[in-house]
Amino acid sequence: MRQRVYLYNVVVDNTYESKHDSIVLPTNVKKIVSICPNLVNGMGYISIFNEKTNEQLLNQVIAADDNEHWNVKNIPVLNLPEANNLYYTLRLIESDLTKECRLKVYVTYLEDLEEQ
DSSP states (O other), X not given: OEEEEEEEEEEEOTTSSEEEEEEOOOTTEEEEEEEEEEEETOEEEEEEEETTTOOEEEEEEEEEOOXXXXXXXXXXXXXXXXXXXXXXXXXXXXXXXXXXXXXXXXEEEEEOGGGX
């Protein structure tokens, strides 16, 4: 097994208060080890769930542009997605409407080397 990081990076329409969407994971993900949410040009709360089992991985964790390295803000989780995706709910608290708001979610996972 090898540890890798997947970056989910999407522009958030900051004229709305909330956003719901899926995080499509690579097919070789065997186990999710940690998740780090980051919000560029904004602050809000994010909850992340396993799409199939509805298991909650993060519950209203603050996502903000605080210039800390994503490795420092990593939140340890343990989830076996079983060829499944994640979905999230983001609630914006503040954002500058004149600038682009971007959500970045770093998912650290273990992959099986035998399948490659």
